[in-house]
Amino acid sequence: MTTEALPARPSARLPSLPARILSSGPVAIAAVVLAILVGWYAMIVPMNAGLPSMPKEGSYAELTRAAWSLERPVLPAPHAVVAELWRSTVETRMTSPRSLVFHGWVTLSSTLLGFALGVALGIVLAIGIVSVKALEKSLLPWIIASQTIPILAVAPIIIVVLGSIGLTGLVPKAIISMYLCFFPVTIGMVKGFTSPDSMQLDLMRTYSASGLQTFAKLRWPASVPFLFASLKVAVSISLVGAIVGELPTGAQAGLGARLLSGSYYGQTLQIWAALFAAAILASLLVLAVTLAEKVTLRLMGGRP
Amino acid sequence: MLDGVATTDQRTDGQGGARARVIDINGLSLTFETRDGPVFALSDVNLVVEQGEFVSFIGPSGCGKTTLLRVVADLETGTAGRVLVNGVPPDQARRERQYGYVFQAPALYPWRTVERNVMLPLEIMGFSGEERRERARRNLALVNLAGFERKYPWQLSGGMQQRVSIARALSFDPHLLFMDEPFGALDEIVRDKLNEQLLQLWRHTRKTVLFVTHSIPEAVFLSTRIVVMSPRPGRIIDVIDCNLPAERTLELRETPEFLALAQRVRDGLRAGHSYDD
Known part of the structure; x- marks a missing residue:
């Protein structure tokens, strides 16, 4: 073959060099992070200018130095947040109430329990909706309505009601987390269970398959890609639910409790560090779901 | 007149005499009610198919050939008339798993290997694990796909996928095989090859086959009888x-007998069409 000798097709012309560099994954990500950091650093002096401990005038370098060394800045510098994150995770004993690993673990346990409950509830509701026609009309409006109510308003009610029947601690927080995260699972799985086309369903009919067999051998496996798409949304929402669940309980532990106590005492660094910890935790959870998805779809004969 | 055709057994297979009526359709009509008014999908259809026949249904799109097959398979229900499959109504025949159905597309489940796709009906019908594996092996060999058991559908060509779906339809050994344009989506060369294989398979298994197509050579090459249909209604x-010889190769399609039959089918189709215009 003489493919090397062929002139390059016009459509195959490469884009310009800057465009190529920017479109490469790691470079694009780094560029965005850099832009955020530059913007963040630029905001530090103006954001903190109103504080009494800031000098009224001086050179930009002096003002910057003063802003960076503030104990309770309105907006802390990114490196200060990272340092706080490092101090409260690596340099603190994990069992200490000052450790973000400890607080992260508390939140993670209610997140995972809430996620498991939410996924189970979401799937059960979806099964009900696709198998009983009347349920679609009677249940779906309530499911949608449940998500329009602000969770912050519902959370204290759940805590009080569950507390009155003796449920405190992990379970109420997990229930709040479940309340938020079942929704995407229900919607996704209704779509997944109804995804088989009429030919695949007719095939089951020619075998005179029962409803249960059609579900187990067709609807369920066909819904797996939809399940994972829902799980990615659900897992991050369930973390939000767990954090929100910690706010009205007056919980002593958890990332939410950390946020709350930080804001009581004006410990902005503590708030920011807890926020970052929550963000990191959320990305790890989504990553875990993504990995589980890759493995499962591969086992189900997906194209590599 | 159609009954006369059916009961006069001109297809000599050495046994002679009248054979069992496998399909008996009497005055079947099917009307779909749509917003634009009723659509007469089938109108007063009468047909008898005997055991061991290979009957093709040919006609332009919308002539109801697929609908007719679906009524016999109890995937649709007629609005008038009577259909009997081995003396019982279609819904009972379906529950008794009397037929295997091959659709226009392979409709393989992508999460199952080739072997497990063939085993799907066997799982549903409660065959033992040992029996399932044995039947999958045997039927895949029958469609020349031995050695592909562990592959996934996407690793196979369109023609191979359709052969898997035929093996799947045969796996539980129904005595009836319904095929709805099974090779319609395949190219000419693959289609010719599969036609030869299907003919061998039919001679080998002696199943009664109802075969929907809109290819004249395919219908003439495969069938013992060709039913020509026309649309609206x-x-x-x-x-x-x-009455072509039982031993058929693709060369048969050059013979005068073959061409004469093809011409007759074409004339029939044209007559049906002019009626419509």
């Missing part, structure tokens, strides 16, 4: 006996 306009 969907009806049978001709039933042509196909």
Whole structure:
């Protein structure tokens, strides 16, 4: 073959060099992070200018130095947040109430329990909706309505009601987390269970398959890609639910409790560090779901 | 007149005499109610198919050939008339798993290997694990796909996928095989090859086959009888006996007998069409 000798097709012309560099994954990500950091650093002096401990005038370098060394800045510098994150995770004993690993673990346990409950509830509701026609009309409006109510308003009610029947601690927080995260699972799985086309369903009919067999051998496996798409949304929402669940309980532990106590005492660094910890935790959870998805779809004969 | 065609056993297979009526359709009509008014998908269809026949249904799109097959398979229900499959109504025949159905597309489940796709009906019908594996192996060999058991559907060509779906339809050994344009989406060369294989398979298994197509050579090459249909309303306009020798190769399609039959089918189709214009 003489493919090397062929002139390059016009459509195959490469884009310009800057465009190529920017479109490469790691470079694009780094560029965005850099832009955020530059913007963040630029905001530090103006954001903190109103504080009494800031000098009224001086050179930009002096003002910057003063802003960076503030104990309770309105907006802390990114490196200060990272340092706080490092101090409260690596340099603190994990069992200490000052450790973000400890607080992260508390939140993670209610997140995972809430996620498991939410996924189970979401799937059960979806099964009900696709198998009983009347349920679609009677249940779906309530499911949608449940998500329009602000969770912050519902959370204290759940805590009080569950507390009155003796449920405190992990379970109420997990229930709040479940309340938020079942929704995407229900919607996704209704779509997944109804995804088989009429030919695949007719095939089951020619075998005179029962409803249960059609579900187990067709609807369920066909819904797996939809399940994972829902799980990615659900897992991050369930973390939000767990954090929100910690706010009205007056919980002593958890990332939410950390946020709350930080804001009581004006410990902005503590708030920011807890926020970052929550963000990191959320990305790890989504990553875990993504990995589980890759493995499962591969086992189900997906194209590599 | 159609009954006369059916009961006069011109297809000599050494046994002679009348054979069992496997399909008995009497005055079948099917009307779909749509917003634009009723659509007459089938109108007064009468047909008898005997055991061991290979009957093709040919006609332009919308002539109701697929609908007719679906009524016999109890995937649709007629609005008038009577259909019997081995003396019982279609819904009972379906529950008794009397037929295997091959669709226009392979409709393989992508999460199952080839072997497990063939085992799907066997799982549903409660065959033992040992029996399932044995039947999958045997039927895949029958469609020349031995050695592909562990592959996934996407690793196979379109023609191979359709062969898997035939093996799947045969796996539980129904005595009836319904095929709805099974090779319609395949190219000419693959289609010719599969036609030869299907003919061998039919001679080998002696199943009664109902075969929907809109290819004239395919119908003439495969069938013992060709049912020519016409649209609006969907009806049978001709039933042509196909007395070609049992041993058929693709070269047969050059012979005068073959061409004469093809011409007769074409004339029938044209007559049905002019009626419509």
